[in-house]
Amino acid sequence: MSIRHLAVSLTAVGLIASLPASAMASKASKSDRDRDGLSAKAEKRLGTNARRADTDRDGLKDGAEVKLGTNPLRKDSDRDGVTDGAEVAAGTDPCPVRPNQVRGLVASVGADSVTITKSDASTVTLTVNADTKLRIPDRDASGTITLADLQAGDRVNAHTSTTDATIAESIVVKGGRKHGEEVEGVVSAVTADSLTITKEDGSTVTLAVNSDTKIKAPDRDASGTVTIADVLVGDKVEAYASATDAAVAVGIKVEAVKISGTVAAVGTDSVTITLADASTVTVTVNADTKLRIPAADGSATGTLADLTVGEAIQAKTIQGAGSTTIALGISAGSLIKGGEGHGHGHGHGAGDKVGAQNDRGGRGGRGGRGGRGR
Incomplete structure (x- = not known):
């Protein structure tokens, strides 16, 4: 997977807020220690240095490179002899140009055409037809993406036909599906098309949710499709705003909490766990x-009936409907990884399990993911 593709695919992560305080832990590993705009988890995925704002020392912070689409591990992404930072300062495009590609700023939009101003100030007018694939923000919230959603000033990548360089096969607004600001906190309000997050400092951020918003959460309503309705007030989440519209969420993820303690009671479909503070x-x-x-026989094939009161136990959990807590995974006794699990709580994330529980993922609002020219 390329660095650029990996950067685009990063999703937001968080912790559940419905458990006792003893089940929560520090989020230091998620913090942006070098203040480059990327969380520690994102930097680990990318391979960048979480303690250095500009890993490749090209004059651009790692977070800025992710937004631009340049390689935060390479000083000169397009290998033209000029560093990415110098190109940005000069107003040129640091991203590599590929065959049949036109990059630049939208100068004007017609009923069936778009004019693009390139970095050398020259302009190219491309015809847009029904076969042109558009990856553009659904700005009119119609649920269908058309050329009307493109605006002058948008930074775009266009690919032209191999047989006719005046026809656009695809037009992509750069950053439209990339992550902008990372917002972490507790969900304080949810509507059909928005999410309000209360941050640690008490401030709130409301993000619009649309058909392009990627949501990773448990399928709480068992509908078979994850939507904004599966995100609950009290969930602790991380969300990413769009790089082109800070009021729109491109990703929302609810992550599990890992708790540890001892078995207090076992039911047919439940386990009660005693935590360090005796709660x-x-x-x-x-x-x-x-x-x-x-x-x-010592194998890992046991059931709830094999649990014994007082035994060490670990559970990865999410908030369920009402005041319930659902276990995504349970480990007990000698099968607890790292030998943990005696009377204390942990806040290590388990968001991958949340995503794995419903690999279908989810979309926030109505309509499709992309569109075609008209």
Whole structure:
């Protein structure tokens, strides 16, 4: 997977707020220590240095490079002999140009054409037809992306036909689907098309949710499709605003919390766990819960019936409907990774499990993911 593709695919992560305080832990690993606009988790995925704002020392912070589409690990992304930072300062495009590609700023938009001003100040007018693939923000919220959603000043990448260089095969607004500001906090309000997040400092951010918003959350309503309705007030999340519109969310992710303690009671579909402060949490177990419980023969094939009161236990959990807590995974006894799990809580993320629980992912609003020219 390329660095650029990986950067675009990064999703927002967070923790659940519905558990007792003893089940929560520090988020230091998620912080942006070098203040480059990328979380520690994002930097780990990209391979950049989480303690250096400008990993490749090209004059651009790593977060800025992700937004631009340049390589934060290479000083000169397009290999033209000029560093990315110098190109940005000079007003030129630091991204590599590929065959049949036109890059620049939209100068004007017609009923079936678009004129693009390139970095050398020359202009190119391309015809847009029904076969032209458009990856443009749905600015009129119609649910259908058309050329009317393109605006003068948009920075775009266009690919032309191999047989006719005046016809656009695709037009992409740069940054339209890339991450901008990272917002982390607790969900304080949810509507059909918006999400309000209360941050640690008490300030709130409201982000619009549309058909392009990628949502990773448990399918709480069991509809088979993850939507904004599956995100609940009280969820602790990380969201990414669009790089081109800071009021629109391109990604929202609800992540699990890992709690540890000892078994207090076992039901047919639940386990009650005693935490370090002597408080208890009862977690619901369902068909999707992954169990790692020692069986009589010592294998990891045990069931809830094999749990014993007082045994060390770990659970990855999410908030369910109402005040319930759902277990995504349970490990017990010798099968607890790292030997953890005796009477204390952890806040390590388990968001990959949330995503894996419903690999279909989700979209926030109505309509399709892309559009075609008209």
